[in-house]
Amino acid sequence: MASARQVVITGMGAVSGAGLGWLPLWEAARDGRSLIRPLEFARDYPGRIRIGAQVPDFDPASHIERATLMYCDPFAQYAIVAADEAVREAGLTRETVGGADCAVILGTGIGGVRTIDDGLFNLYAKGVKPEPLSIPKLIASAGPSMLSIRYDAHGPVFAVASACSSASQAIGMGMHMVRSGMCERAIVGGAEASLSVGTQMTWEMLRVLTPDKCRPFSKGRNGMSIGDGAAIFILETEEAAKARNAPILCRLMGYGTSADARDPIRPDAEGASLAMRRAIDDAGVSPDEIQYVNAHGTATALNDPSEAEAMGKIFGDRLGQVPVSSTKPVHGHALGAAGALELVCTIQAIRDGVIPPTINFLEPDPKCPVDCVPNTARKASVRTAMSNSFAFGGVNASLVLQAAD
Numbered sequence: 001m002a003s004a005r006q007v008v009i010t011g012m013g014a015v016s017g018a019g020l021g022w023l024p025l026w027e028a029a030r031d032g033r034s035l036i037r038p039l040e041f042a043r044d045y046p047g048r049i050r051i052g053a054q055v056p057d058f059d060p061a062s063h064i065e066r067a068t069l070m071y072c073d074p075f076a077q078y079a080i081v082a083a084d085e086a087v088r089e090a091g092l093t094r095e096t097v098g099g100a101d102c103a104v105i106l107g108t109g110i111g112g113v114r115t116i117d118d119g120l121f122n123l124y125a126k127g128v129k130p131e132p133l134s135i136p137k138l139i140a141s142a143g144p145s146m147l148s149i150r151y152d153a154h155g156p157v158f159a160v161a162s163a164c165s166s167a168s169q170a171i172g173m174g175m176h177m178v179r180s181g182m183c184e185r186a187i188v189g190g191a192e193a194s195l196s197v198g199t200q201m202t203w204e205m206l207r208v209l210t211p212d213k214c215r216p217f218s219k220g221r222n223g224m225s226i227g228d229g230a231a232i233f234i235l236e237t238e239e240a241a242k243a244r245n246a247p248i249l250c251r252l253m254g255y256g257t258s259a260d261a262r263d264p265i266r267p268d269a270e271g272a273s274l275a276m277r278r279a280i281d282d283a284g285v286s287p288d289e290i291q292y293v294n295a296h297g298t299a300t301a302l303n304d305p306s307e308a309e310a311m312g313k314i315f316g317d318r319l320g321q322v323p324v325s326s327t328k329p330v331h332g333h334a335l336g337a338a339g340a341l342e343l344v345c346t347i348q349a350i351r352d353g354v355i356p357p358t359i360n361f362l363e364p365d366p367k368c369p370v371d372c373v374p375n376t377a378r379k380a381s382v383r384t385a386m387s388n389s390f391a392f393g394g395v396n397a398s399l400v401l402q403a404a405d
Contacts (some may be wrong), residue, residue, distance in 0.1 A: 061376020
């Protein structure tokens with residue numbers, strides 16, 4: 001159950017296929033404008049599927065000091081730029097956001113994979129030794145560590161690496177730390193920069209990528225598209241936020257996580273429904289109060305029917321009446337950052353009273369009997385919403401949000 005220490009989100013920032021800022025991301029999701037484009041790599045790509053949601057025209061040197069940049073793989077660069085925006089939005093500064101009681105928890109599925117990919121190519125194909133700072137750049141903890149250094153945050157600092165559930169788990173763990181009093185503020189979210197020749201090829205070999213359009217919950221769907229980016233949030237107690245007249249974007253009410261404990265790649269409806277149930281119970285609300293679900297919705301053959309079945313276990317006969325949309329056809333599947341980018345969209349659905357659509361939808365699939373808000377956004381008053389993230393390895397995470405009074 002939610003405790004007296006109510007946790008709120010006071011700032012957010014994003015880097016995505018829409019560029020810099022949470023607003024361009026939200027506008028693309030709301031308007032149903034896909035950010036998935038032909039991929040541009042420095043090296044030739046030998047594969048067949050050449051689309052994804054890359055961050056356009058990103059110049060890290062315009063935002064990050066040289067002394068910091070030398071330690072940063074692109075995933076950490078995205079995290080820093082998104083975090084700087086979140087700090088500003090929260091009415092804080094680099095000097096005031098951190099301190100002894102500020103935690104930093106960042107989700108990432110693969111960490112510094114571009115550093116790995118480039119280093120191995122140079123070593124094996126060119127005979128060039130790796131960069132001396134390759135190890136500090138490629139480790140998953142580089143992201144949260146660089147944020148803690150940037151903001152002088154001395155609380156718990158760590159990375160969560162649970163594939164596509166990483167960001168949602170990082171956000172949920174930060175919420176519980178603030179709620180329990182373990183820390184007074186938390187910088188949380190997810191970051192990923194996995195679009196490289198090597199990783200795109202490995203995803204293609206798994207046969208889960210679409211060659212054309214990502215179509216969650218639709219008949220005729222044939223896979224997902226990968227996306228890069230980051231989204232970061234500032235968490236603190238509602239009391240603290242009000243004391244400093246901070247903007248309150250929403251209340252973070254509940255977090256639930258579970259393991260399927262069944263199969264490395266096949267999803268399980270029981271495990272996913274358990275995470276949702278735990279999040280709802282943690283929030284102290286009932287399933288009937290959930291007015292919108294931002295789904296994991298990958299548009300793969302296995303995920304979407306399994307997620308629909310899992311939601312049916314939660315909502316029962318009400319399943320077809322709850323708006324459920326996936327924004328992955330807009331910003332791509334950002335893996336360890338997916339839950340964070342999708343949380344931006346969930347927060348804005350509550351704040352703006354607009355449910356983002358599931359674009360590229362063709363026709364209903366009887367195996368996915370959900371109201372997926374096909375192709376066009378829908379005006380709706382949303383007070384309580386849920387965001388789902390389900391990952392390879394059977395790792396599930398759900399978050400429940402509520403409008404600020």
